[in-house]
Amino acid sequence: MSDLVVNDVSMVFETPTGEQVHALHDVSFSLKQGELLSILGPSGCGKSTLLNIIAGFLAPTKGTVSLASTELHGPGSDRGMVFQQGALFEWMTVAENIAFGPQMKGTPKAEIDATVNHLLETVGLQDFGDKPIYELSGGMQQRVALARCLANDPDVILMDEPLGALDALTREKMQSLVLKLWKETGKTIILITHSVEEALFLGEKLFVMAPRPGRIKKQYSLPFADAGLTQNPREIKASPDFIKTREEILSMIWEMEEEIMGLAATGTGG
Amino acid sequence: MTFLQTLKMKAGFGTDGLTKRKTVTFGDTSAVADGRMWSILSVFVLSVAWYMGSALELVNPIFWPAPSAVWEQFTYISQEGYRNFSLWEHIWASLYRILVGFALGCLIGIPLGFAMGLSQLMRGWFDPIVEFFRPIPPLAFIPLVIIWSGIGERSKILLLFFAALWIMVIAARAGVGSVKLSKIHAAYSLGATRKQILYYVILPNSLPEIFTGMRVAMGICWGTVVAAELVAAESGVGFMIMAASKFLATDIVVLGVIIVGLIGYAIDILMRKLEAKLIPWKGKA
Ligand SMILES: Nc1ncnc2c1ncn2[C@@H]1O[C@H](COP(=O)(O)OP(=O)(O)OP(=O)(O)O)[C@@H](O)[C@H]1O
Ligand SMILES: [Mg+2]
Numbered sequence: 001m002s003d004l005v006v007n008d009v010s011m012v013f014e015t016p017t018g019e020q021v022h023a024l025h026d027v028s029f030s031l032k033q034g035e036l037l038s039i040l041g042p043s044g045c046g047k048s049t050l051l052n053i054i055a056g057f058l059a060p061t062k063g064t065v066s067l068a069s070t071e072l073h074g075p076g077s078d079r080g081m082v083f084q085q086g087a088l089f090e091w092m093t094v095a096e097n098i099a100f101g102p103q104m105k106g107t108p109k110a111e112i113d114a115t116v117n118h119l120l121e122t123v124g125l126q127d128f129g130d131k132p133i134y135e136l137s138g139g140m141q142q143r144v145a146l147a148r149c150l151a152n153d154p155d156v157i158l159m160d161e162p163l164g165a166l167d168a169l170t171r172e173k174m175q176s177l178v179l180k181l182w183k184e185t186g187k188t189i190i191l192i193t194h195s196v197e198e199a200l201f202l203g204e205k206l207f208v209m210a211p212r213p214g215r216i217k218k219q220y221s222l223p224f225a226d227a228g229l230t231q232n233p234r235e236i237k238a239s240p241d242f243i244k245t246r247e248e249i250l251s252m253i254w255e256m257e258e259e260i261m262g263l264a265a266t267g268t269g270g
Numbered sequence: 271m272t273f274l275q276t277l278k279m280k281a282g283f284g285t286d287g288l289t290k291r292k293t294v295t296f297g298d299t300s301a302v303a304d305g306r307m308w309s310i311l312s313v314f315v316l317s318v319a320w321y322m323g324s325a326l327e328l329v330n331p332i333f334w335p336a337p338s339a340v341w342e343q344f345t346y347i348s349q350e351g352y353r354n355f356s357l358w359e360h361i362w363a364s365l366y367r368i369l370v371g372f373a374l375g376c377l378i379g380i381p382l383g384f385a386m387g388l389s390q391l392m393r394g395w396f397d398p399i400v401e402f403f404r405p406i407p408p409l410a411f412i413p414l415v416i417i418w419s420g421i422g423e424r425s426k427i428l429l430l431f432f433a434a435l436w437i438m439v440i441a442a443r444a445g446v447g448s449v450k451l452s453k454i455h456a457a458y459s460l461g462a463t464r465k466q467i468l469y470y471v472i473l474p475n476s477l478p479e480i481f482t483g484m485r486v487a488m489g490i491c492w493g494t495v496v497a498a499e500l501v502a503a504e505s506g507v508g509f510m511i512m513a514a515s516k517f518l519a520t521d522i523v524v525l526g527v528i529i530v531g532l533i534g535y536a537i538d539i540l541m542r543k544l545e546a547k548l549i550p551w552k553g554k555a
Contacts, residue, residue, distance in 0.1 A: 075459050
């Protein structure tokens with residue numbers, strides 16, 4: 001199976017002024033095929049950096065990332081990426097965007113058409129295939145981004161705040177869609193979010209990261225994602241277990257944020 | 271909408287429902303309608319002023335001819351031609367030079383701009399060259415160009431090529447620079463090769479900048495060709511103006527000037543239409 005293994009990864013950025021930023025320090029974890037991991041943490045704790053390293057856009061200063069026991073160097077179509085917004089190609093229609101991956105590989109047209117039609121239906125955009133991207137709402141655009149990623153059939157899907165720009169209601173609908181797609185496709189998913197509720201609801205596993213240096217502060221194994229497939233999301237989010245864990249994580253993040261603020265305040269004051 | 275409102279919209283005063291409800295319009299450019307009616311009026315007023323001015327003999331026709339004289343020259347020249355060439359041949363001579371010079375400028379400038387946006391070597395190598403030649407008005411090269419290749423077609427095309435080249439290099443380079451990193455990353459993750467990314471992502475993404483560059487280059491080329499023909503040519507609208515001025519035939523001079531203005535205007539309208547058709551996503555991303 002295609003397990004994802006992150007081994008001892010550190011990342012030190014050097015700013016133009018020669019300052020060193022320890023964005024990640026000795027981060028290690030592994031994900032089995034089909035696991036859904038959500039990552040939370042205060043701003044600047046290295047979440048995006050970690051995702052970019054796994055995607056292959058950044059080379060870590062130390063450590064390795066491997067997929068199915070093969071060490072990874074550089075980006076590849078085995079890892080799909082869903083960005084917050086603006087990564088769709090405006091000069092293409094919805095269908096052309098979704099078809100992009102298979103087309104680059106030279107997949108036969110009939111096969112591409114079948115995939116695209118199937119995915120359009122899966123994300124509920126069957127009537128929008130011929131529409132240009134800029135005529136779609138933000139929520140619809142993110143559904144296209146998901147479909148485009150799935151069309152390529154990657155082993156791992158990496159999402160960096162994919163629902164961050166959406167309104168609350170659209171966001172909840174999209175969460176259910178992500179769950180559904182996760183179950184149907186059996187993909188390994190890593191999802192970065194700033195919403196504790198979203199991280200709890202979607203993640204089978206959840207990491208809370210801490211900054212300076214960026215590291216995994218606490219790991220959770222959660223039951224809510226599985227439940228979310230059958231039960232009403234609103235009920236799950238209102239259950240005592242859910243609320244208890246949510247509050248625990250919230251206060252942990254608050255503490256970290258306060259520490260950062262305090263540091264910043266003394267930093268500027270002194 | 272009432273009939274009056276429809277009429278006002280058609281006339282370009284644009285008081286649609288939303289604009290009418292806006293209380294802040296000064297500074298909100300979207301609330302400024304194109305005022306087509308005013309445009310028509312301004313052209314009309316200027317024409318009447320011209321007509322009245324010459325009818326009342328306020329100016330000496332040697333300095334500025336009457337509209338009727340220009341019109342007479344137009345009908346005459348469009349039938350009989352001027353200096354061995356018909357009017358259309360003169361116009362076509364100028365247009366042809368622009369089209370070829372402009373096309374060559376695009377053909378070399380766009381790939382060069384792309385290369386400069388994508389490669390350190392190319393950027394470093396060409397940056398001083400581009401930045402040095404860019405601010406020099408193309409007309410400054412006329413003497414050199416004439417020494418190199420005489421007053422034939424080649425010298426003018428070379429000049430126009432120069433005029434368009436730097437503009438297109440800079441436009442293409444800006445286009446490459448405008449691509450969002452997440453688009454490039456997404457394309458790599460979808461398995462695209464460098465060549466595919468260049469063709470399917472970077473190229474279409476830079477079309478808006480390239481088009482803006484083309485419009486600017488077209489304007490500069492049109493101005494440059496007329497000026498170049500003033501100095502050295504045997505045909506073209508600029509040549510017509512120059513030749514006529516030697517005989518104080520201001521009516522032909524003014525006719526030439528009007529033709530230059532109208533064609534320049536027409537070219538820009540055409541390019542704007544083309545832009546709207548080819549780049550419908552412009553400004554909507
Ligand atoms: N290219 C870079 N050069 C220098 N420092 C960088 C660079 N990219 C990121 N950093 C630093 O690394 C740290 C982690 O950044 P990262 O973007 O991974 O944070 P994040 O957790 O994704 O934050 P957010 O939640 O705000 O998106 C930050 O302190 C940031 O300033
Ligand atoms: Mg981030």
